[in-house]
Amino acid sequence: MQENREKCMELANRVYDLDGEVYSCVGSSLGRTFTGNRESTVQNLCGLMLTRPGGHLLRSELALISNMARTIKDKEKRAQMMAEYDALLKEIEALPDSFGKVDIVDLSRVELNLTARKKLSEKDPLVICISRTQGSAGNDIGFELADDLHINYYDVEIFNQVLNRMEVEKGSVGDAETEHFEEFDKYRKSRFNLKKWLHEFNRYHGLSKQDAVFFNMSDLICDLARTEDCVIMGRCADSILTNNHIPHLSIFISAPFPLRVQRIMASKNMDLRHASRFLKQMDRQHQKYYDFYTYGRWGHPENYDLCINSANYGIRETIDLIERLIDTPGKTGNEGA
Amino acid sequence: MSIAEVAIVKQKIILPGILLGLLLFCPLCVQAADTARESAVPIWLCIPFAGLLLCIAVMPLIKGEWWETHQPHAVIFWILAMVIPFAVCYGAGRAVETVLECAVNDYLTFIILLFGLFCVSGNITMEGDFAGSPRVNVGLLVLGTLLSSCIGTTGASMLMVRPVLKMNSWRKRKAHLMVFFIFLVSNMGGILTPIGDPPLLMGFMRDVPFFWSLRLFPVLIFNMVLLLFIFYHVDKRMYRKDISEGRKPDISRPGTQFCIDGLHNLLFLAMIVGAVILSGVLPGLPVFQDSAGNVLGLQIFGGVTLSYPSLIEIVIILAAAFLSFRTTPKDVRTRNHFTWGAIQEVAVLFIGIFITMQPALMLLRQVGPDLGLNQPWQLFWATGALSSFLDNTPTYLVFLTTAGTLGFTSGIGTSLGTIPASFLSAISCGAVFMGANTYIGNAPNFMVKSISDENGVNMPSFFGYMLWSVGILVPVFLVDTLIFFL
Numbered sequence: 001m002q003e004n005r006e007k008c009m010e011l012a013n014r015v016y017d018l019d020g021e022v023y024s025c026v027g028s029s030l031g032r033t034f035t036g037n038r039e040s041t042v043q044n045l046c047g048l049m050l051t052r053p054g055g056h057l058l059r060s061e062l063a064l065i066s067n068m069a070r071t072i073k074d075k076e077k078r079a080q081m082m083a084e085y086d087a088l089l090k091e092i093e094a095l096p097d098s099f100g101k102v103d104i105v106d107l108s109r110v111e112l113n114l115t116a117r118k119k120l121s122e123k124d125p126l127v128i129c130i131s132r133t134q135g136s137a138g139n140d141i142g143f144e145l146a147d148d149l150h151i152n153y154y155d156v157e158i159f160n161q162v163l164n165r166m167e168v169e170k171g172s173v174g175d176a177e178t179e180h181f182e183e184f185d186k187y188r189k190s191r192f193n194l195k196k197w198l199h200e201f202n203r204y205h206g207l208s209k210q211d212a213v214f215f216n217m218s219d220l221i222c223d224l225a226r227t228e229d230c231v232i233m234g235r236c237a238d239s240i241l242t243n244n245h246i247p248h249l250s251i252f253i254s255a256p257f258p259l260r261v262q263r264i265m266a267s268k269n270m271d272l273r274h275a276s277r278f279l280k281q282m283d284r285q286h287q288k289y290y291d292f293y294t295y296g297r298w299g300h301p302e303n304y305d306l307c308i309n310s311a312n313y314g315i316r317e318t319i320d321l322i323e324r325l326i327d328t329p330g331k332t333g334n335e336g337a
Numbered sequence: 338m339s340i341a342e343v344a345i346v347k348q349k350i351i352l353p354g355i356l357l358g359l360l361l362f363c364p365l366c367v368q369a370a371d372t373a374r375e376s377a378v379p380i381w382l383c384i385p386f387a388g389l390l391l392c393i394a395v396m397p398l399i400k401g402e403w404w405e406t407h408q409p410h411a412v413i414f415w416i417l418a419m420v421i422p423f424a425v426c427y428g429a430g431r432a433v434e435t436v437l438e439c440a441v442n443d444y445l446t447f448i449i450l451l452f453g454l455f456c457v458s459g460n461i462t463m464e465g466d467f468a469g470s471p472r473v474n475v476g477l478l479v480l481g482t483l484l485s486s487c488i489g490t491t492g493a494s495m496l497m498v499r500p501v502l503k504m505n506s507w508r509k510r511k512a513h514l515m516v517f518f519i520f521l522v523s524n525m526g527g528i529l530t531p532i533g534d535p536p537l538l539m540g541f542m543r544d545v546p547f548f549w550s551l552r553l554f555p556v557l558i559f560n561m562v563l564l565l566f567i568f569y570h571v572d573k574r575m576y577r578k579d580i581s582e583g584r585k586p587d588i589s590r591p592g593t594q595f596c597i598d599g600l601h602n603l604l605f606l607a608m609i610v611g612a613v614i615l616s617g618v619l620p621g622l623p624v625f626q627d628s629a630g631n632v633l634g635l636q637i638f639g640g641v642t643l644s645y646p647s648l649i650e651i652v653i654i655l656a657a658a659f660l661s662f663r664t665t666p667k668d669v670r671t672r673n674h675f676t677w678g679a680i681q682e683v684a685v686l687f688i689g690i691f692i693t694m695q696p697a698l699m700l701l702r703q704v705g706p707d708l709g710l711n712q713p714w715q716l717f718w719a720t721g722a723l724s725s726f727l728d729n730t731p732t733y734l735v736f737l738t739t740a741g742t743l744g745f746t747s748g749i750g751t752s753l754g755t756i757p758a759s760f761l762s763a764i765s766c767g768a769v770f771m772g773a774n775t776y777i778g779n780a781p782n783f784m785v786k787s788i789s790d791e792n793g794v795n796m797p798s799f800f801g802y803m804l805w806s807v808g809i810l811v812p813v814f815l816v817d818t819l820i821f822f823l
Contacts, residue, residue, distance in 0.1 A: 028674030029462070030499060031506020033793035040583050063401075064793045070405075071676040071791050205466055205588045206473040206504075215585045243583025295581035 004095070005050065011092055012045035015062065018084050022069045025077050033064040039245050049095060062089065126151060126229040126326065127248040129238040131290070131298070134282040135260030136310045137318075138253040142231045145319045151229035214293055222246060234286070238304065239294035249326060252304040253318070255311035378703060379426065382696035385419035389689050390726065393777065394799035408682065412689035419693045430639065435695055437641045443728070444691045446647050447535075448684050450613065451491055451780055453654035457605045458495035459675040460665035465595035468586035469505030471572040474514055475565050477501050478521050482561060485526025486533040488610050494523045494781035496606070499673055502792050507586040510575035512796055515789045516805045517568045523781035524773035525560055528553050528766065531617060532610055534779075536724075536733035536768040538617045543737065544751045545761065552758070556766055556821055563813050599669045605657040612653035619646035679787035683780060690777060691728065698731050706739045713763035714822040716740065720764050721771030721814065725778045733768040740764060763822045770814065774806045775799070 016038055023032035034041045048058045066085050072078040128145065132138020139155065146153035204212035218240045224230055225237075225246045238250035255263075257279065264275040290298035301307045306325060310318050392411050396404035404411070416436075424432035467473055477497065485493040501518060505511050527533030529550050531541035537550055619625050620632045625645055627633055634644035701723065710716050716736055723732045740761070741754030748757035772779035776786055776799055789796050797805065 026674055027671040028792070029464070029672040030503045030674050030792045035507050035509070035793075036582070036584050044582070060795055064790075064795060067790050068674075068793065071674070071678055202593050203591060205468045205586065205593045206476075207468050207470050207586070207588065208472070211470065211580075212588055214580075215588055218583075218585060239581065240583070243581070292577055293580055295577050 005046070008046045008049040008095070009042065011049060011088060011095075012042040014084075014088055015045055015065070016042050018081065018088065019065050022065055022072065022081050025072045025074065025081065026068055028068075033061075033068060037244075040243060043245050049092060058092065059089075062092075124247045125225060125227065127225045127241065127246065128231045128322070128326070129241065129248050129250045130231060130233050130253060131238065131251070131286075131304070132234070132253040133255070133260060133286070133299070134279055135264045136253050136255040137263065137315050138310070139233060140315050141253060141310060141318050141322075142233050144315065145322055146231040148319060148323065149229070149231075151231060152224075153231045153233075154224060155233040218244075236290055236293050239290075239296060249306070249322075250304045251322065252299060252301070252307045253310050254299065254307070255309055259311045378696055378700045380700065382419065382423060382426070383700065385415045386690070386693040386697050388418065389415040389686075389693050390777065393686060398798055409685050412685055415689055416692050419696065423696065434639045434641055436692055437638050439691050439695055440688070441637055441641055441643050442647070443730075444688055445643070446616070446650060447691070447780065448687065449651050449654050450609070451683060451784065452680055453609045453612075453658045454489070454492045454495045454606070455680045455784065456658040457602050457609065457661045458492070458499075459673055460602045460661045460669055461496065461597060461599040462669050462673045463500040463503060463595070463597050464672075465504075466587065466590065466593055467504045467595065468588060469501075469508055469511075469514075471569050471576050473504060474501070474572055475569055477504070478517060478565060478568065479561070481518065481522035482526035482557075485522055486529035488606060489532050489613065490523050490527035490534055490779065491781045491784070492606060492610065493526060494518070494785050497522055498785050498788050502789065502794070506793075507584060508576070508579045509582070509584060510579055511789075511794045513568075513571050513575060513805075515785060515794055515796060516802065517564065517571075519782045519785050519802075520564055520773045520806075520810060521561065523785055524779055525557060525564075525770055528557050528769045532613060534769045534772075535730045537765060538613065539730055539734055540737060540751070540761075540765065542617050542620060543734075543753055545749060549749065549761070550765060553762060553765060556762070556817065559820070560770070560813060560817065563816065564809070567809060598672075599665045602661050602665060605661045608657040609654050612650045612657070615653070616646050616650040619649065620644065674792060676791060678791055679784050682787050683783050686777075686783065687780060694727055697727060698735075701727070701732065701735050706735075706742060708739070710736070710739060711743060713757075713759045714818045716760055717763035717767040717814075717818060717822045720767030721774070722767075724768045724771045725774035729768040729772050729779065733764060736764045736767075737761075759822070766817065766821075770817075771810075773810060774803070776802055 016034060019032055019034045034045075036044070045058075045061070048061070062085070066082065069078060069081040069085060072081060126149070128142075130138055130142045130145075132142075142155070143153050200209050207215070214236075217235060221232060221235060221237050221240050222244050224232070225241055225248060238248065241248045242250075257276075260279055261272065261275045264270060264279060265272060268275070268278075270278065287298040290296065294303075296303050306322070308318055308321065313321060389412065392404075392415070396411070420432050420436060423435065427435075477500070481493050481497040481501075484497070487493075488496070498515075498518065501514065502511070505514060524534075527537070531537040531545075531547060531550065533550070537545075540550075541547055625633055632644045632646065634642035635648065636642045708719065710719055716739075720729075720732055720736045737751070737756065738753050740756045741751060743754075743760075745755050745757050745760075748755045749761055773782065776782045786796050786802075796802075
């Protein structure tokens with residue numbers, strides 16, 4: 001199995017290199033066939049080879065390279081590229097069909113699990129992504145977990161850093177409480193102002209501000225997760241890290257609605273009606289944001305490594321549960337941060 | 338290819354193949370049967386045309402590499418399969434005359450125009466870091482669609498296709514974008530002026546006022562709104578899928594940089610547009626006519642002549658292409674990934690299509706007036722259905738002539754008779770809009786497909802494209818019928 005995977009990785013790397021060479025020989029600026037970064041593209045190609053959902057899918061992807069290769073003006077180069085393409089095609093066709101049928105395992109995903117982390121490298125930082133419903137004490141759990149493990153905790157700070165990076169005025173983000181309302185505003189259309197619209201259109205390369213913030217935030221989350229141990233709250237971090245093949249643990253924390261309402265009533269000094277409305281609104285917004293950018297389903301168990309009902313354990317027990325999962329007892333574990 | 342894949346390909350081919358066959362033959366067969374006694378064109382002479390279409394549709398799926406290298410041979414085969422029986426039926430002289438008439442008067446000007454626009458637009462490149470997102474793409478499609486009526490569907494397609502590809506180079510899922518590009522920029526946008534699409538130029542040459550087609554603006558806007566609404570949601574879905582796979586554009590630089598190299602080529606583009614307008618205006622001038630009112634020209638063979646206005650058009654277009662190449666650095670073409678592949682493929686396939694479709698056009702000319710079409714909606718669908726597979730210019734003329742002979746006394750006065758505005762709208766819209774139904778319905782369709790294929794876009798097959806057009810365009814046309822043509 002491992003041999004097959006290595007072979008597929010080698011082939012995928014060669015496909016990626018061939019695509020790059022073909023593009024460079026053509027001299028075009030219209031974009032190469034595989035425009036994603038090397039790691040993601042190679043992983044995806046490898047996945048296609050391993051699982052082979054249909055040989056034609058892989059074949060049509062590869063055919064795009066040959067389409068471009070045939071337009072190379074230098075005959076010698078063209079022949080060289082086509083020879084490499086043919087050789088690759090033959091080797092891929094020679095791969096056995098039974099890969100990946102041994103277990104119910106998403107091979108590309110399993111490598112990112114912290115339980116499998118030891119098999120990869122001890123240098124991989126410990127990254128815990130926590131998604132949570134409002135009022136489930138997810139923030140408290142995340143914060144205390146980070147404190148226990150002596151690692152960094154990122155929530156509103158991420159947003160602030162992105163805003164700094166994009167030179168947007170900092171005043172738009174306040175404390176942790178208002179952050180949720182800011183997030184809510186992030187989805188809501190503001191009143192149209194042509195001057196502002198043109199300014200943003202130019203500033204964000206034609207993208208909406210929300211998308212530009214998301215893309216910048218993705219870069220930032222990846223940078224953080226590659227360099228330090230940390231707990232990242234929300235921000236679709238689990239999906240972003242999965243796409244960038246960065247090992248992490250993804251957790252979803254929720255609690256029954258009535259208990260969340262009680263907590264919000266107590267912590268925000270709201271009456272029952274306002275607290276219920278606030279929670280429903282926040283859940284809708286979280287769901288909309290997550291679903292849009294990840295094409296997944298917020299809160300659905302298949303997206304996460306672990307889903308916890310915090311009401312069944314309480315804050316402290318939940319933290320212990322997570323620590324047991326990562327086999328890193330509080331205070332004695334990683335001393336980074 | 339594994340057995341399973343062969344089975345999938347077969348599944349993909351057989352059913353659509355049968356449907357295409359039915360679509361092509363049934364209406365004509367029925368009519369041909371009705372008019373068999375007076376029809377001089379045997380229906381079986383259309384078989385080579387259908388055979389060539391099926392080859393274009395099926396061969397890339399089952400024998401892709403063979404098809405790429407043997408396209409010219411297949412085209413020659415189908416041309417001979419049409420010409421030899423045609424010569425047996427009508428005599429060698431008429432066969433040669435028919436082929437030359439089509440090659441000189443239809444194909445030559447068609448391919449030279451395409452060639453000129455292809456060359457000039459290939460020398461204009463856009464450097465910028467706009468990121469292709471649903472709203473940017475909607476903007477590009479709107480711009481391209483409106484541009485089509487100013488510089489023609491082919492000109493706008495060639496000019497816009499590379500910027501669209503470039504802005505969306507960060508994305509994986511782009512085929513739908515190019516499909517809607519073909520719908521809107523390569524076809525529908527040409528409805529507003531005679532420069533937009535050749536059928537309207539033919540109408541203009543038959544005394545339809547130049548600005549009359551501007552009255553079709555509400556129809557265009559309605560279609561644009563519907564299609565762009567659908568496009569936006571499809572593109573948003575694809576955009577989300579791309580993002581969810583971790584793809585992102587390079588927006589590291591604050592602010593967008595945008596510049597166009599080879600901008601002076603717009604002058605040559607204007608030259609080509611001018612040449613097209615001249616080709617429509619000059620034949621009406623007495624200086625280009627003999628005493629009998631026939632357009633003067635060079636005699637090629639028998640009654641086949643290359644008219645002087647066409648010759649002038651060809652010379653101007655070739656001069657524009659030449660000057661464009663001489664005045665633009667090679668580097669611009671390299672960055673544009675300019676190759677001859679797309680124009681070569683179109684040139685080869687369309688000579689076959691133009692020649693083999695002659696019997697079908699002759700049949701249409703014979704049975705067209707007897708079809709009993711006397712309602713705008715009937716003309717819209719008849720013109721459109723046939724324009725999807727045949728050349729839309731002769732199809733437009735056949736139904737324009739039919740409408741002109743219906744004896745109306747109020748409407749647009751043309752050299753073919755008085756035609757009510759609703760009839761003219763229906764024929765124009767049918768001919769222009771429904772060219773988008775297939776890759777071969779309009780030349781820019783195939784050009785856009787070929788250029789996209791060369792630049793990493795996984796374009797749908799012939800039948801795959803028809804699924805898009807049947808699923809999206811046909812319902813839109815049904816709504817058009819209800820609102821504008823009933």
